[in-house]
Amino acid sequence: MTSNNTHYYDDSQPPQYYQGTDNFEGDEEDEMPATEKDLAEDAPWKKIQQNTFTRWCNEHLKCVNKTVTDLQKDFGDGLKLIGLLEVLSQKKMYKKHHTRPNFRQMKLENVSVALEFLDREHIKLVSIGLIWTLILHYSISMPMWEDEDDEEAKKLTPKQRLLGWIQNKVPELPINNFHRDWRDGKALGALVDNCAPGLCPDWKAWDPNQPVENAREAMQQADDWLGVPQVIAPEEIVDPDVDEHSVMTYLSQFPKAKLKPGAPLKPKGTQLY
Known part of the structure; x- marks a missing residue:
């Protein structure tokens, strides 16, 4: 993909795959404010969430014979992220992507294709994690x-x-x-x-x-x-x-x-x- 119109994402701030302590829009929170312990990298809730989100992804990815173990690393070249989006949406990407992204630029372009797909599907990425955004949209908001x-x-x-x-x-x-x-x-x-x-x-x-x-x-x-x-x-x-x-x-x-x-x-x- 060499077009000048290719939509790249800023790799200095890659997609946030997990959910932080902030709430999503419209959520009424009745928990106590986050403590320093809650915000720590090894906070127990973070590990549980990582496990849960990873299993959720794998339940859908098994339809295309793919698995992930580390969302940040395994989605890095865009291929499994694209696979997940196509399974969830039952649609193909609007743009072609690299099936063998051997170079960093190819990986960035693949992730960009996935993010542009989300944009065209009117799925907005805000401060919450990408996977939580997908869960909200495809598992809770959209189904009848x-x-x-x-x-x-x-x-x-x-x-x-x-x-x-x-x-x-x-x-x-x-x-x-x-x-x-x-x-x-x-x-x-x-x-x-x-x-x-x-x-x-x-x-x-x-x-x-x-x-x-x-x-x-x-x-x-x-x-x-x-x-x-x-x-x-x-x-x-x-x-x-x-x-x-x-x-x-x-x-x-x-x-x-x-x-x-x-x-x-x-x-x-x-x-x-």
């Missing part, structure tokens, strides 16, 4: 969900939309956030059982002091029978340090979940709650 008023959904922020869908799905629990209300694992069981009655029928009897076991049971059932990949690990989703964007990434898969034939649905137990 059952049992939802389309016009009302358009008025909501992505966070409000996802939270509202979950609240309607799980009326038995006061779920008002994407961090504290998920820490004992029982809300996960409730969500799974409401998506497929009988899949986690006894979630109310689960011991709140066994959060990892609760989360593991719910998430394994969701993975096996609802087709909801575990892009976050059970021990991560109940970790007090988990950030809400990692939790939202996982939960955003539920509105499109479909029960598979042969699921081991069971009647509710007889425990007294």
Whole structure:
């Protein structure tokens, strides 16, 4: 690509792939202000988020037989980023790109092609990370969900939309956030059982002091029978340090979940709650 009109990106400030502590537009934050510990490079929430976002990318990239382990490095030549965008959008790039980017300039041009595609798709990159932008757009904002008023959904922020869908799905629990209300694992069981009655029928009897076991049971059932990949690990989703964007990434898969034939649905137990 030697055209003078080629759109290059400023490699002195490459795309930010992960989400910082700033909130995305329209988000109501009820956490305490970020502390020095939260902002540290090795902050626990950052590692969880990196793991979650990487798994989310790989769930989509497996359609084109690609994988990533380090988003910053593996997207550096633009090829896997282009592959991810084409899978998510079900469209091809508007411009040709280098399939064998052996030189730095070729890699920069490939990333530029990907960023120009986002621009033409009206997906704006602001201060938040690129992957979180893609999750917001393709997993939360854009898909049509059952049992939802389309016009009302358009008025909501992505966070409000996802939270509202979950609240309607799980009326038995006061779920008002994407961090504290998920820490004992029982809300996960409730969500799974409401998506497929009988899949986690006894979630109310689960011991709140066994959060990892609760989360593991719910998430394994969701993975096996609802087709909801575990892009976050059970021990991560109940970790007090988990950030809400990692939790939202996982939960955003539920509105499109479909029960598979042969699921081991069971009647509710007889425990007294």
